[in-house]
Amino acid sequence: MNSQIFWLIIGMGVVTYIPRMLPFVIFSQLHLPPFWQNVLKNVPYATLGALIVPSVFFIHEDFLFGAVGAFTAFIAAYFGANVFFVVMCSIAVLSFYSFFF
Amino acid sequence: MHSTALAKYKSELIQGIQAGISIAIGYFPVAIAFGLLAERTGLSIAETVMMSAIVFAGAAQYMSLSLIAAHVGAWEIIMTTFIVNIRHFLMSASLNEKVEKDSIWIKALYGFGVTDETYAVAAVRQEMVTAPYMFGLCLMAYSSWVINSGIGHIVGENLPAFLQESMGIALYALFIGLLVPSLKKHRKIIVLALLSAVINSVLLTTGRLSIGWSIALSSLFSSVVVECIFRKLEVQQDE
Incomplete structure (x- = not known):
């Protein structure tokens, strides 16, 4: 090496x-003082927002690719699917999408 | 150890491993691509695997490859790595509010496993986060990252393109899957995520910040602002 x-x-x-x-x-x-403890408890949700947007729209030259994947994940998660199923759903939908478009 | 304590330890470990499966899948295409890129940059397979095993940070590792290719000096690459990864300070500080009491040594050990993804999964967990849960979670993420970096170095180019492309969504789907159930519960969480997403988009498209700083600053700023607003609203309701 x-x-x-x-x-x-x-x-x-x-x-x-x-x-x-x-x-x-x-x-x-x-x-830490209580105010900052509460701020730190907010951080996970704010971080998730920033981790998703805008990067998800840039994973492919085709802007729709990320948008379709994100929309699929949102719908699956909204109707109570667990995280693993959400991930599998969006991979499956995008495999279908990139195979045909 | 008492048998009940042992049973609890085991069940927490298994829950951590289960929670880590989605991350392991999500890391697959990213690590494969890293291995492939490392090979093209001229790193040996040992160097590639060693970097993934010791640094364990996707964005910084990618960045280091382009800097190595450009013959940038080692100190500069190390400084850049530090700047890109300093956002984990905020994540560990936030996670520390949620973890069970433990010795500093154990916390310092699982602290090694804090990435954007393991943090996100652990931080939105309903129950308290325990050490065995963190070990299980991080072990899954870590092994996927390290092993797939090596695989990428060997076979990266032979992976079907449509599979590699469609798996690129996995980490984002994971984040969405973690965020949405909480969005349904509290209005405060919708405001937090939206505000931070908007600020991050503005910072990234107009500013000259790296993505690591942009994510850290938008998260911190939104968390502080939303805390101030909702505190005021609560005071008004009490009056």
Whole structure:
């Protein structure tokens, strides 16, 4: 293995691990004020919004590709399908879509 | 360990593994594509697998490949990686509000497994998040990421195109599947997700921010704004 690449990977690993691990260590001792605790409880839903939009529309040159997949997932999830089924549904619909269009 | 405690540990581990299956599927096309790209950039299969095993962060790994190809220096690549991945600080801080009390060492260990996807799954879980649940969840995500990076390096080009294309939706379908049930429950959650989606779109199309920063800033900003608004509304209702 190229030793330059080896140390590069180690360096990338360290700087990626630190922000992942640090909050668990710091905020186990230090307690945040209630306002910030509530803010942190909001973060999952806000993050999901930002993870989905706009990226889902750019997974293919054809804008409709992502839109069809997202719409399928939304409908499946809305009618109570579990997450695994939601994922499988949108893969199936898009396989069909890309096979025929 | 008491047998009841052991049974609980086992059941939490299995629930984590089950919750991780969708992530494992979602990582498949992304990791395959990473392996393929790494091979084209000139990385050996050992280097490719090692990067996935030690860094375990999709966006940053992709970015590093284009920087390696452009002969950018190691320090610059490491700094870029740090900047792209600093958003996990926000995610771990948020997840820490939801996890069961545990020793710092155990938390620091499963902290390694925090990605956009494992975070999203764990954070919207109904029950408290336990250490065995996190281990099961992250193990699934991690093995899929590492193994499929290697497979991608070997056979990436031979995968049928329509399958690779259609599987690209998997992670987004996962996110939608996680978000929608919560949307139905609270109006606050609709506002949070919509506001953050709009801000992220504006930042990405007009600004010069990387996607990591854009996601972190829009999430944090929306969470603070919505907390302020809904707190005011609650105070008004009380009066």
